[in-house]
Structure formats: structure tokens, C-alpha cells
Amino acid sequence: MNTWSLALRNVWRNTRRTSVTMMAIALSCAGLMLFGGYISWAHLASEVHTVMISGHLQLFKEGFLEKGSGNPAGYAISNYDELRDLLLLDPVLASKLDLVTGQLIVQGIVNNSAKKTSATFAGFGCFASDIERIIRWNPYDLTEARDLAANSHLFAAKPELDDTDPEGITLGEGLARVLEVKPDELKAKERPSVELMSLPPAGGLPNMVSGTVRQTSIRALEQIDNHLVVMPIKLANELVFPGEPLHVTSLQILLKRTADIPAVQQRIAELNASHQLGIEQRTCTELNPNNVRSLGMMDMFFVFAFCIVSVVLVFTIYNTMMMGIVERTREIGAIRAMGVTRGGIVTMFVQEGIVIGLIGGTLGVALGLFAAWCINHAMILYTPPYVNVQAKLEVFCARPPTIIIASFLSCFFIALIASFFPARRASRMGIAEALRH
Amino acid sequence: MQGRGYKRKQFLYSGLREPYRLIMPTSSSPPLVQIFEAHKDYALGRRTVHALRGLTLEIPRGGFVVMQGPSGSGKTTLLNLIGCIDHPTSGRVLVAGQDTSLLSDAELSGFRARKLGFVFQNFNLIPVLSASENIEYPLRLIGVPLAEARKRAKAMLEEMNLREEADQRPSELSGGQCQRVAIGRALVTQPDLVIADEPTANLDSATGKMIINIMHEMRDRLGTTFLISTHDPEVAVLAEQRWNLRDGILIDP
Structure with missing residues (x-):
């Protein structure tokens, strides 16, 4: 005892x-x-949600976050390929980076001439395969909203964009309603066509491109869904910078580990200073403070x-x-x-x-x-x-x-x-x- | 133990003064307990109750002392002072030559564990322990290794004729068996003094007599000093020495 x-x-x-x-x-x-x-x-x-929206880090041209919302194209980065290679080939960053991709934010008016409807839009152009990797980022094996039967009506079975479909665009649910693009039209062999117009950054007459609506999309935030247009980045570039090399308003960076954000931030700051890149960076949490x-x-x-x-x-x-x-x-x-x-x-x-x-x-x-x-x-x-x-x-x-x-x-x-x-x-x-x- | 040089003694009363002064002059060894002018007062509301009034006495080693007196006479208070579980308001209490007022609480605990054994009216056995474990318990308190404690507990159970009940818990034992376990528990550390406060009060007369006989026998065999308080005149008859306590003072037995 x-x-x-x-x-x-x-x-x-x-x-x-x-x-x-x-x-x-x-x-x-x-x-x-x-x-x-x-x-x-x-x-x-x-x-996962914030990374899906923004990537781990985004790089912008200096001043974009302060003044770029009214004229995002005016703060576009014109040396996208050069900047991307600099990051991917950097010995410090190489092991930490999973993906570096570009995104071009565009604003303007979208017109459905068949229905005589139009609306303002705010969207972005991106690389189809890259954006698919970002929105599928799920290292923790969480149950994805798109995989739930209850959400099946919200998510289309096919990707929003396709590299083999250079004119195929996706509209937000709310915007599609305003433009009277009906779901059954999307299933038809001939997809509805819309015209996108946007002012060039330097001013002047608006540019216009045509796109065909692949599908509608839910982007989690209703106010976004009412104005969203997702399009191939080349189409977006043609809309804003017709005939010019590829421009981006931001570089999205996907990391292998979220914990590497501070180290990557620090290295990018060093590169920014040493190469006089003129960029500023924001983390996914800084870009999504509500979360x-x-x-x-x-x-x-x-x-x-x-x-x-x-x-x-x-x-x-x-x-x-x-x-x-x-x-x-x-x-x-x-x-x-x-x-x-x-x-x-x-x-x-x-x-x-x-x-x-x-x-x-x-x-x-x-x-x-x-x-x-x-x-x-x-x-x-x-x-x-x-x-x-x-x-x-x-x-x-x-x-x-x-x-x-x-x-x-x-x-x-x-x-x-x-x-x-x-x-x-x-x-x-x-x-x-x-x-x- | 028997080898301690125990010798049976006859005790004498030296006088009948107020307050009664008890002296054991024939003891060749120093007294086990010495109390000098002990007072114990309690506050009862606004009133002060004088439980002991200037008591002076000595208890020689090896005695079998019975203390009698009506309720409220101060018996338990006196036992508490001698048992080092209470302090006098004034006066001195020496047990085994140690002035108990000089010891800290922790030192007093150690002193009680080694020098004193207690037998209570309600047995106060630990209900979750078996008879054997209850007897082991004080041995473990003084650091006796478990194997040795078990061995000594087993021997004590045999002394108490409780071998068959070793693994039974107090709730499974009769009152007499419980009190025998309690006596075994009090004696197992070979203390100098066992203090028994009304040990037969909750027992029938035959069992009570048996318990007193066991104590008497243990005193004879082990040489342990016993100090017993009781109301029972039959118990008092067996005492070698009787004290009568009334209103906090010793009177003629």
C-alpha cells in the first residue's frame, strides 16, 4: 500500500x-x-481559403495597393517573364516556391448584345492551369466545398478556364443573371458570346474583345460574384494592352509551406532592393483581413x-x-x-x-x-x-x-x-x- | 518491548492537595510524562472555559493508568496535551523528556509517529484499508520499508488474534475486532506511550473487558505505558493507578 x-x-x-x-x-x-x-x-x-483566393504572396508594382484600384492596368508590371524567372531561379527561393504565376486585373463593361444587356465588370485574366492549381491547393486534405453534394449546383464540373480555349471566359453567377446568360444556354453547342470593353491605361477609346461564356462561377463572396469575369490572361492582355507583350498587375506566388512566408518575403525584399524591381508584396492574410x-x-x-x-x-x-x-x-x-x-x-x-x-x-x-x-x-x-x-x-x-x-x-x-x-x-x-x- | 528493562511498578499518591499533585516516587528511570502547572482555556463565545486548572503530574514508564471523570471534566483535554495534539494555555508538558512546546508542527508529527500510539473511542480506522494495511500505515509513516512493515503488521495481527481478518476492511469487522486492529496499529511502532480515549465506550461490556485485558497484557509483554480514559468502572478496576478528574483538576480517586 x-x-x-x-x-x-x-x-x-x-x-x-x-x-x-x-x-x-x-x-x-x-x-x-x-x-x-x-x-x-x-x-x-x-x-486554405485565403491561399485559394490570393496565393501565399502577391507582388504588385509600387503604388498599386494605394492607387491602383481605380486604374489597375496603369500599375501593370510589364516585365512579367523576367521577374518570374528571377524568382524561380533564385537559389534561396527555388526550394520554397511551388508556383509563380501572373494575374492581370481588368475592369470595364461587359455587353451581351444578344440580350441587349450590359454591366460593369471587375475581373482578371490568368493562366488556366495555374489558377486551377491555386484553387485546388489543399495540403491538409480538408473536405473541399466543391466536392460536397450540397454545393454541386454551385460548382461546374469543368474548370473555369482552359488553355485550349483562348476565348472561353467564366462569369460570376450574379453577373450572368444580369446579362441574362441562362444555364441552359451554357449547355448548348454554341456558347453565348459577350463583348468586353475596357479603357486603356493611358486613356483614349476603349478596347474591346469578345469572349464566349464557358460557365458561371461562385467565388464565395457575393459582391464579387455580381461583377466577376475570369478570362485567359492573353485575352485580358489583348483587352487592356492590345498588341503589347504580356502584362500583369500581380504575381501570385504559391509556396510549398505556408510557414515559409516570412523567409520568402525577406528574400524578395532583398531582391527588390538589389535589383531595383520597384515592387511591393502582400501576404494572403494581409490581402484577406476579414478571415x-x-x-x-x-x-x-x-x-x-x-x-x-x-x-x-x-x-x-x-x-x-x-x-x-x-x-x-x-x-x-x-x-x-x-x-x-x-x-x-x-x-x-x-x-x-x-x-x-x-x-x-x-x-x-x-x-x-x-x-x-x-x-x-x-x-x-x-x-x-x-x-x-x-x-x-x-x-x-x-x-x-x-x-x-x-x-x-x-x-x-x-x-x-x-x-x-x-x-x-x-x-x-x-x-x-x-x-x- | 520486553527487552527494554521494563519493571512493574507500584504507584503511590503523595497527597490530596488542591490542585491534586501526582508524583510517582518509586520509578528509577525518569518519568515518561511530566506536566507542570498546565492550564488549558477555551473560548466559548464570550465566555472562557477553564478545561484544565494548573495540573501537575508525572507518569512513569510502563504504567497502566486509568483516568476517570464525568463529561467535561477535562479528560480528553489532558489526553490531547499528553498526546501532543494540543498545547496548554500555560504550563509545560514533557513527554519522553521532550518539552513539546519547543517542537514545530512537523517535528511534533514525527514525535507522535515514533513515541505515541492512539486508540480512539470510534476506532478511527481508515475504512479503505484492510486490517493488515491499517496496522502497516503508521510503520510506513516512520519510513519502515514495505516488506518489513507487512511482516510486522502480520505479526501484530497474530498477537491480536486477527490473522483470519487480515484482509478484511473495517466495515467487515465487528466493533471488538476493529478495536483490536486499532490497538495493533497503536502498538506496532513500539511507542513509549499508548493513549486510549474511551476505548470501550462503543463496545459491549464483555468486549470492552476483553479489550482492556488485551491492553493490559500488551503492557505486560511489551512494556508500553498505557493511559486510558474511561467512564466504565469495570475498566477502572483493572487499572494499577486511577486518576479522578473533575472540573480540570485531579481529585482523590
Whole structure:
């Protein structure tokens, strides 16, 4: 018989009370795991979402972010190929870069002459295969919105662009509605044609190109979908810079690891200074601040939930320990009389708290993992903030495993702290008074 | 233990003064317990209760002392002072030559573990431990290795004729068996003094007598000093020395 064995036996003196306390710990631990797992999923999903929209990094001509929104073509980068090669061949960056591609933002008017409808548009031209790689970027194997049956009506089966279809463009859902491009027309052999007009950056008469609508698209943000046109970059270049070499308004960079962003940023800054490139760079989070803010809000929810769980748990365990101490007052007096020190009494009750915390925490981890498995297999759908597609509710308790460890340790230390104060109180009882109890 | 040079002694009372002063003049070795002018006061609301009023006494080694007195006479208070679980308001208490007021709480705990054994009216066995483990418990407190503690606990259970009940928990034992376990627990560390506060109060008279006989026998065999408080006149009959306590002072037995 050692002190741990004694603690283990003591905690089971009142089976019902101990079970309820352990269940409170287990449920708290499981709750923290599930909430933490959801927050973890939200962070990963947000990372994937922002990279899908912007790549990890984007490079712009200096001044674009400040003044370029009114005239993006006026801040186009004219040496795209040269800049791209500089980055891809740089010995420091080469191992970190997955893709460098260009994007040309265009604004203007789109006209559907067949329906006599027109609307302003804001779109971009890009390389079809590159944009497909960026929007398919999913290193964490998250369930993609486009793969959910509930979203099947939102996503077309074929890619938005195709390198073999130089005039094929994609319209945002909202814009297609305004232009009266109907879904059944897209299925017809002869696709609807639209005219795109845009002012040249230097002013003058507008340029015009024709495109055929391949499909409509959802871009997660409704205000974008109402104006979006996605087109091949060569078509966009022809619209804005007819007859000129390829221009881009930004270079999108996809990295092999998100964690490399600071290192890549630093190296690009060095190259910018040494080669006088005249560019500025922004990360995906800087370009999508709303995602960061909503994550910050969720993190705060978690902190509040953690505080509430902690307080409830402290009181539950404290109450259990105090009831045990009151019931065992005479026994405490007797063993103190036999020679157990005050420290020995504290140790005895803290050990009981540790046993309760360990068992409750272990049960909680098992319960949390099981609940997470159930949730992940239940196909629960919901609409996250800032997107208008449904997402599958997932909880990543074990990604990273620190969530499990942190939840377990939190409950364990709460049990430890909650048992310490009753233990200290028990140790300070007068022996004679305790024996008279 | 028997080899400690224990010698049975006859104790004498030296006088009947108020407060009663008890002296054991025939002991050749120094007294085990010495109390000098001990007062113990308790605050009861606005009132102060004088539980002990200037008590002076000595207990020689190897005695079998029974203390009697009505409820509230100060028996338990006196036992608490001698058992080092309470301090006098004034006066001095020396146990085994040690002035207990000079010891810290932790030192007192160690002192009690090595020098004293306790037998309580309600047994106060640890309910989650078996009879054998209850007897092991004080041995583990003084650092006796587990194997040795088990061996000594087993021997003590045999002394108490509880071999068959070794693995049973207190809830599975009768009152007399519980009290025998408690006596075994008090004696297993070979203390100088066993303090028993009303050890037969919760037992029927036959069992109570048996318990007192066991204590008596253990005193004879091990040489441990016993100090027992009781209301039971049949127990008092077995005492070599009786003290009567009333209103915090010793009176003529």
C-alpha cells in the first residue's frame, strides 16, 4: 500500500460523487477538445481559403495597393517573364516556391448584345492551369466545398478556364443573371458570346474583345460574384494592352509551406532592393483581413469558453473535495495524531485530485476523440462567415495533437489547483477539533 | 518491548492537595510524562472555559493508568496535551523528556509517529484499508520499508488474534475486532506511550473487558505505558493507578 494506492481507493469511497466529478472533467476535456478541434479546422480552412483566393504572396508594382484600384492596368508590371524567372531561379527561393504565376486585373463593361444587356465588370485574366492549381491547393486534405453534394449546383464540373480555349471566359453567377446568360444556354453547342470593353491605361477609346461564356462561377463572396469575369490572361492582355507583350498587375506566388512566408518575403525584399524591381508584396492574410479577424473572434470565443469551463470545473472539483474532507474530518484528525504532517495531508488530498484529474482527463480524451469521429463522419453542413457555399463541419482534435495534450493538461491542472485549496484547508484543521468532529 | 528493562511498578499518591499533585516516587528511570502547572482555556463565545486548572503530574514508564471523570471534566483535554495534539494555555508538558512546546508542527508529527500510539473511542480506522494495511500505515509513516512493515503488521495481527481478518476492511469487522486492529496499529511502532480515549465506550461490556485485558497484557509483554480514559468502572478496576478528574483538576480517586 503506497500513497497513490490509498488515493485511488479514497476517491472511490463515494462512487456516485466521484463519477459525477470525473464525468464533469471528462465532458469539459472533451468539450475543449472539440471546440479546440473546430478552431484548428477553422484556422486550416481559413489558410486554405485565403491561399485559394490570393496565393501565399502577391507582388504588385509600387503604388498599386494605394492607387491602383481605380486604374489597375496603369500599375501593370510589364516585365512579367523576367521577374518570374528571377524568382524561380533564385537559389534561396527555388526550394520554397511551388508556383509563380501572373494575374492581370481588368475592369470595364461587359455587353451581351444578344440580350441587349450590359454591366460593369471587375475581373482578371490568368493562366488556366495555374489558377486551377491555386484553387485546388489543399495540403491538409480538408473536405473541399466543391466536392460536397450540397454545393454541386454551385460548382461546374469543368474548370473555369482552359488553355485550349483562348476565348472561353467564366462569369460570376450574379453577373450572368444580369446579362441574362441562362444555364441552359451554357449547355448548348454554341456558347453565348459577350463583348468586353475596357479603357486603356493611358486613356483614349476603349478596347474591346469578345469572349464566349464557358460557365458561371461562385467565388464565395457575393459582391464579387455580381461583377466577376475570369478570362485567359492573353485575352485580358489583348483587352487592356492590345498588341503589347504580356502584362500583369500581380504575381501570385504559391509556396510549398505556408510557414515559409516570412523567409520568402525577406528574400524578395532583398531582391527588390538589389535589383531595383520597384515592387511591393502582400501576404494572403494581409490581402484577406476579414478571415484573420473572424479567426481572432473565434479564438476569443474559445478563450471565453475555456474560462467558463475552468471556473465551473474548479467549483465542481472543489466542492467534491470539500465534501470528502468534511466527511473525513475525524479520520484526518486520527491520521494527524498518528504522525501524518500537514504536508502529508495536503499531499494525500492533492494526490486524490490528481487521480480524479487523470482518470477524468483520460476519459475526456477518449470521449472527445469519439465525438470528433462522430462529427467528422456525420456530414454536418453549415455556411461559414464570408462565403456563400456550404462547408462540412469538421473538428481536428489531433491536428495538431497539442489540442489533445492541452485539453488534457488543462483539466488535469484545474483538478490539481481545485484540490489544493481544500487540501490545504484540511491540513490546517486542529487535530483535537478534528477528532471531536 | 520486553527487552527494554521494563519493571512493574507500584504507584503511590503523595497527597490530596488542591490542585491534586501526582508524583510517582518509586520509578528509577525518569518519568515518561511530566506536566507542570498546565492550564488549558477555551473560548466559548464570550465566555472562557477553564478545561484544565494548573495540573501537575508525572507518569512513569510502563504504567497502566486509568483516568476517570464525568463529561467535561477535562479528560480528553489532558489526553490531547499528553498526546501532543494540543498545547496548554500555560504550563509545560514533557513527554519522553521532550518539552513539546519547543517542537514545530512537523517535528511534533514525527514525535507522535515514533513515541505515541492512539486508540480512539470510534476506532478511527481508515475504512479503505484492510486490517493488515491499517496496522502497516503508521510503520510506513516512520519510513519502515514495505516488506518489513507487512511482516510486522502480520505479526501484530497474530498477537491480536486477527490473522483470519487480515484482509478484511473495517466495515467487515465487528466493533471488538476493529478495536483490536486499532490497538495493533497503536502498538506496532513500539511507542513509549499508548493513549486510549474511551476505548470501550462503543463496545459491549464483555468486549470492552476483553479489550482492556488485551491492553493490559500488551503492557505486560511489551512494556508500553498505557493511559486510558474511561467512564466504565469495570475498566477502572483493572487499572494499577486511577486518576479522578473533575472540573480540570485531579481529585482523590
